[in-house]
Amino acid sequence: xxxxxxxxxxxxxxxxxxxxxxxxxxxxxxxxxxxxxxxxxxxxxxxxxxxxxxxxxxxxxxxxxxxxxxxxxxxxxxxxxxxxxxxxxxxxxxxxxxxxxxxxxxxxxxxxxxxxxxxxxxxxxxxxxxxxxxxxxxxxxxxxxxxxxxxxxxxxxxxxxxxxxxxxxxxxxxxxxxxxxxxxxxxxxxxxxxxxxxxxxxxxxxxxxxxxxxxxxxxxx
Amino acid sequence: xxxxxxxxxxxxxxxxxxxxxxxxxxxxxxxxxxxxxxxxxxxxxxxxxxxxxxxxxxxxxxxxxxxxxxxxxxxxxxxxxxxxxxxxxxxxxxxxxxxxxxxxxxxxxxxxxxxxxxxxxxxxxxxxxxxxxxxxxxxxxxxxxxxxxxxxxxxxxxxxxxxxxxxxxxxxxxxxxxxxxxxxxxxxxxxxxxxxxxxxxxxxxxxxxxxxxxxxxxxxxxxxxxxxxxxxxxxxxxxxxxxxxxxxxxxxxxxxxxxxxxxxxxxxxxxxxxxxxxxxxxxxxxxxxxxxxxxxxxxxxxxxxxxxxxxxxxxxxxxxxxxxxxxxxxxxxxxxxxxxxxxxxxxxxxxxxxxxxxxxxxxxxxxxxxxxxxxxxxxxxxxxxxxxxxxxxxxxxxxxxxxxxxxxxxxxxxxxxxxx
Numbered sequence: 001x002x003x004x005x006x007x008x009x010x011x012x013x014x015x016x017x018x019x020x021x022x023x024x025x026x027x028x029x030x031x032x033x034x035x036x037x038x039x040x041x042x043x044x045x046x047x048x049x050x051x052x053x054x055x056x057x058x059x060x061x062x063x064x065x066x067x068x069x070x071x072x073x074x075x076x077x078x079x080x081x082x083x084x085x086x087x088x089x090x091x092x093x094x095x096x097x098x099x100x101x102x103x104x105x106x107x108x109x110x111x112x113x114x115x116x117x118x119x120x121x122x123x124x125x126x127x128x129x130x131x132x133x134x135x136x137x138x139x140x141x142x143x144x145x146x147x148x149x150x151x152x153x154x155x156x157x158x159x160x161x162x163x164x165x166x167x168x169x170x171x172x173x174x175x176x177x178x179x180x181x182x183x184x185x186x187x188x189x190x191x192x193x194x195x196x197x198x199x200x201x202x203x204x205x206x207x208x209x210x211x212x213x214x215x216x217x218x219x220x221x
Numbered sequence: 222x223x224x225x226x227x228x229x230x231x232x233x234x235x236x237x238x239x240x241x242x243x244x245x246x247x248x249x250x251x252x253x254x255x256x257x258x259x260x261x262x263x264x265x266x267x268x269x270x271x272x273x274x275x276x277x278x279x280x281x282x283x284x285x286x287x288x289x290x291x292x293x294x295x296x297x298x299x300x301x302x303x304x305x306x307x308x309x310x311x312x313x314x315x316x317x318x319x320x321x322x323x324x325x326x327x328x329x330x331x332x333x334x335x336x337x338x339x340x341x342x343x344x345x346x347x348x349x350x351x352x353x354x355x356x357x358x359x360x361x362x363x364x365x366x367x368x369x370x371x372x373x374x375x376x377x378x379x380x381x382x383x384x385x386x387x388x389x390x391x392x393x394x395x396x397x398x399x400x401x402x403x404x405x406x407x408x409x410x411x412x413x414x415x416x417x418x419x420x421x422x423x424x425x426x427x428x429x430x431x432x433x434x435x436x437x438x439x440x441x442x443x444x445x446x447x448x449x450x451x452x453x454x455x456x457x458x459x460x461x462x463x464x465x466x467x468x469x470x471x472x473x474x475x476x477x478x479x480x481x482x483x484x485x486x487x488x489x490x491x492x493x494x495x496x497x498x499x500x501x502x503x504x505x506x507x508x509x510x511x512x513x514x515x516x517x518x519x520x521x522x523x524x525x526x527x528x529x530x531x532x533x534x535x536x537x538x539x540x541x542x543x544x545x546x547x548x549x550x551x552x553x554x555x556x557x558x559x560x561x562x563x564x565x566x567x568x569x570x571x572x573x574x575x576x577x578x579x580x581x582x583x584x585x586x587x588x589x590x591x592x593x594x595x596x597x598x599x600x601x602x603x604x605x606x607x608x609x610x611x612x613x614x615x616x617x618x619x620x621x622x623x624x625x626x627x628x629x630x631x632x633x634x635x636x637x638x639x640x641x
Contacts, residue, residue, distance in 0.1 A: 005241065005244050005245055005248060005412070006241060006412075006506070006509075006510055008244060009237060009240040009241040009244050010237060012240050012244075013233065013236045013237040013239075013240040016236060016240070016577065017229075017232070017233050017236055017574065020573045020574040020577060023573050024573055027573070146542075146543075146546055149543040149546045149547060150546055150547065153546075153547040153550070203546070204546060204547055204548050
């Protein structure tokens with residue numbers, strides 16, 4: 001009788017535990033899908049912007065620049081938030097859902113690079129520049145984590161006046177590697193501030209000074 | 222990876238334990254409140270070991286004198302274990318009016334030595350041990366003695382409640398905890414797995430107490446040690462759910478800390494002492510289920526607690542460092558301490574199992590209140606404290622108890638000591 005209770009309890013708790021694990025995997029999959037949908041959203045925003053820009057450029061409206069730039073900044077904030085979410089997902093679910101994570105990161109970086117290219121194009125055509133930083137980091141690098149904190153701070157303070165493109169340099173992806181090679185980054189963290197590369201950690205003050213040197217009218221200068 | 226193994230093991234053990242308890246209660250649901258009636262009432266000697274208990278001894282003795290039990294079949298032995306206060310005097314004053322109350326004075330030698338002295342002087346074949354700061358329900362003894370008709374039973378335990386439940390938050394929490402333990406003890410009793418016949422009112426068969434060598438007077442958890450030896454000798458320990466005893470709980474953190482250190486280190490030390498019983502089929506569920514499961518529970522609770530403390534310290538340190546990096550600009554705290562978005566992202570499978578285990582715990586708590594015939598809303602602060610604070614406190618105590626026992630620090634196996 002007692003033996004049966006123990007055996008039944010063992011079986012039932014094992015079933016409950018395993019269903020918990022199964023449920024967890026499903027949830028993790030759901031999270032990847034949810035983030036994936038957000039990446040697609042940002043991606044399609046960029047595409048519609050591109051189209052809008054091309055259209056207005058073709059029919060020759062000068063007011064286009066202002067309009068497109070405002071919307072570009074908006075998309076950057078969304079994309080930056082998304083980057084944080086993808087990073088959090090990566091930290092929490094490492095080793096659980098390798099394939100989904102990989103796909104998610106790939107989609108995110110492609111969208112980010114697309115966005116960066118488009119931003120460059122708009123700047124070339126419109127002539128006016130926004131303060132922007134490409135931030136190269138690698139995993140398991142404590143200086144990179146510190147740099148991330150300082151960057152998050154400026155993103156928070158400057159909002160849409162600062163565009164940040166965080167790139168995980170050790171991510172195996174041809175586009176990421178090309179960008180890495182283009183700026184010839186050899187050590188991390190590395191920041192490309194309005195086209196000017198700096199390798200190594202920049203403190204709050206150093207980064208603030210460099211941002212002001214870009215000649216943008218930023219509230220921190 | 223190690224962190225995950227620890228978390229999952231601790232969660233699985235808690236889940237398994239909860240399911241065992243619930244299944245046992247379910248399959249015995251018709252008999253939880255029942256107890257056998259004695260064919261004829263036996264002579265019972267109640268031993269009250271007392272060391273400096275002048276505050277409580279009168280109330281304790283009065284509650285014993287008020288027991289619904291024939292006078293000629295009951296004797297009360299107050300063993301004054303070298304008190305330096307008025308304990309003996311108060312007991313003697315009461316003894317003058319009641320013929321069946323005797324006071325035995327002895328030099329201080331610890332609670333176990335006082336119990337042994339009582340056992341050696343007891344006239345009854347059944348002895349009861351009663352902590353000097355506790356009070357007993359008047360029908361408790363009558364409800365409990367019936368079990369002694371079964372020759373396989375060597376001890377019968379009561380259901381403890383907290384007497385000073387409104388003294389502080391600590392005692393309010395303990396009130397809830399004791400009700401919870403009442404149910405837990407009943408379930409473990411159904412599996413013949415009780416680890417301790419507690420000090421506040423337990424019955425023993427005197428012949429068995431003697432045959433296993435009496436109470437170990439080098440041991441501060443002599444009641445637990447005795448219970449282990451009863452199982453070892455092949456006897457059972459019974460419990461009567463409605464035989465209530467009220468005992469004083471520690472009112473301060475330090476008091477609770479000292480008490481729990483004694484209990485937890487006692488359980489670890491006693492399990493180590495009788496380690497040959499762990500996983501031994503000869504001792505039934507006690508050897509095959511309770512000892513392994515409670516040892517695993519203690520180990521993983523401590524490890525989980527350490528993991529949580531380490532992770533929390535790390536994130537506090539990391540947050541402080543982040544704040545330092547941004548020059549403690551408080552307007553932008555969120556840059557350093559990002560709050561996760563309230564969404565599906567927060568849920569992971571550990572949370573799912575945590576929630577599951579906690580819900581089972583709450584279910585058992587509700588059941589405890591109903592079985593103890595008490596209402597949750599009468600002690601909401603205690604319930605909240607028990608659910609939110611007690612797990613933290615207990616894991617902390619377990620971790621420290623584990624550490625002390627394993628490193629052999631501050632040995633607690635004394636040769637002489639206080640009676641309580």
